[in-house]
Amino acid sequence: MGVGYQMVNWSRRERISFAHLPVNTRREICGNPVSASIVAWYLATRQGDEVQFVPDQGEWPFPHGSLEEALTYTDVTDTVIQELIGAQILRDDGIEWADTDEPDSVHIRAIKNIWMDGEP
Template identity: 30%
Template sequence: MPASQTLFNRTKKEYLLFAHLPFSKPNEIYASDVACLIVTWYMLKNSGDDILFLPEYDSYESALEPFRHNINEYVEVTDHIVDTLIQSKLIIDNGHLWTDEDDATIYERNLIKNPNL
C-alpha cells in the first residue's frame, strides 16, 4: 500500500504535510481537486525551487543529506498555504469532515475547490 506523501521544498527548507486533509497518498492526491490545486499553486509560486515528494516512511534525513539539511530546520507551511487559498477564494472551508472523539487534535478538514473557478 502506498505511503502518505510529504512535499518538501529543499530550497526554502519548508514542507507541506497532508495530515489534516482528506488526501495524502498518491492516488488520493491525483483524484482530489483540492490537492491538485494546493500542489500546483505551491509549485507555481515556488518555481525553480528544489521540490520533491517523499513517502512518509522513507528516511527524510537521507533525502536531505546531499544538501546538508536537517529535517528539524524545516518549517511546516501547510496551514499557511491552505489559509492563503481560502482567502484567495480558490478553496472553500466547510469545517471538519470528522474529529476524533478522544483527541480533538486528530481531524480531517472539509475543503472543496470553489465551483465558480
C-alpha cells in the first residue's frame, strides 16, 4: 500500500482526512470524482489559507507545527461533503460497505458526484 495523505489547513487548524471514503493515496484522491471535488471545493472556498497535502509518513510540509499536532485539528471532511451536497455536486447514498464486527467505525460511504449527471 502506498503513502496515505490528508489535507491540512494550518491557518484554520482543520484537516480533511477523507475518512470513510475509498481513497488514501495521492492517485486515489486525484482519480476519485468525490475526493477530487472535496479538494477543489475546499481550496476554492478557503483562498489564502496555508493548505498542504500531508503524508502519513515522510516530511512535514509546513515550516511550523507537526503531524502529531495536525491530528488534533478539526476533521471537516463531513462538513465539506455537506457543503457539496447543498451545492448539488455530491449525493449521499448511505453506506457502500461496512465491517460486520464494527459497522459504526469501519465502513465506506456511498457518496457520488452527480454534477455532470444533472441529477438533483
